[in-house]
Amino acid sequence: MPADHNQHLIAEVLRQQALLQARLDDEQYNLNLLAKRLWAQQESEKAKLSRELHDGVGQLLTGLTRRLQSLSSNQPEFQELAQLSQMALSDVRQLSRLMSPTILDDLGLVPAIKWLCRNLFEHEDCQYECQFDCTLELPKDISILIFRIAQEALVNIIKHAQASKTKILLSSHHQTIRLDIIDNGLGFEHEKVEKGVGLMSMQDRAQAFNAQLTIYAKANKGSRITLTVAI
Template sequence: MTDLATEIENIKALQASLQERLDADQEVLQQLAKRLWAQQESEKAKLSRELHDGIGQLLTGLTRRLQSLSASSPELEALHAIAEMALNDVRQLSRLMSPTILDDLGLKPALNWLCRNLLSDENIEYHTDIMLPSDLPKDISILLFRIAQETLVNAIKHSEADKITLSISYHHHVIRLDILDNGVGFDSKSIEPGIGLSSIRDRAEAFNATLEIDSAVGQGTRTTVTVPV
């Protein structure tokens, strides 16, 4: 009996040791994932600056030149309009790739700007209700911003919604993001997640966050993210 009890204790000790190693490996993987996302954000910021300072400046010069010539030719006036649209698209892409408002003013103004920028021209009525701690870490701000960005873009592309609500609450060191649309919804069991959704799932896991998507055909979609702070 004593030998059996000893063997059981040895097995328990081995299990505890293996669990500790698994926990340590998981922590290492999470830190690696966070560094990967940080590197991606850094690359996006670099590309954003190159778009703004390179292509953006060239298009600015082109639009000014065409504007000065457009009075003499309807064709040049049309080219000027096309160049203006291209310049606006480059500026928009640059801002979305690396929104300086997130660094300058914080997550709440950045999310309000994101909703206004993405939804105003889509005839989608939106409402935001955002409550955040004053000392929210930058990496969590970026996490929530990117998840909101991907979710809103998906809603514009696929949901056919005309109303969207974005809310953030903060209780007991946990932040909760909810994005609700009144669109056509979908059957989550029959839809393969795309690259965007897989990316935000992976990013959420790196921060010990949970991502839940609740949808049904004809009943809209709710995306919920909870992040421990």
């Protein structure tokens, strides 16, 4: 009887554990769905703001630039103002495109990452190399996830790493896609990885899609960010 009783207790404990695990899995699934909706809403807001910048502020700056250019032909003192207005217009257009890159929808992920690299590194003293070996047809939300992770990582490199070389690798194998971004910059201390808003945003995005994000960095030895997503 004691043996039977112990077996019954063990079976009950295992049953309770299975129920608890099932509840935890359901909660995690629901949290991921909520996170995906929040990221989708954020992308929608970015697209709306991008259109407002392009159609509102951009149009006003276009009109102002043309007017100043017209005036500068007869009044040289307006030439500098015209140049400043043109620079502001270029910045607004660039910000609008980065907030909601239509190339991602029009041409796909690989051309979008190439475009992103050209724009971000255009005026930077940092060489970059892109290697693409991705043959998968990607859902829109996965393409946005990978693009935003790449964008955040590259912006961090430009702002903080002081790197002279950056490599962007995108590959696929069976139903898995992998993004690697490697730089030879300053790196950072591992214990500080989770303190930055940008890195936290990347980790939150990856978690919402059950993707694996690993960050390896060492002071003065560069960094490597790897995102792996199952399609």
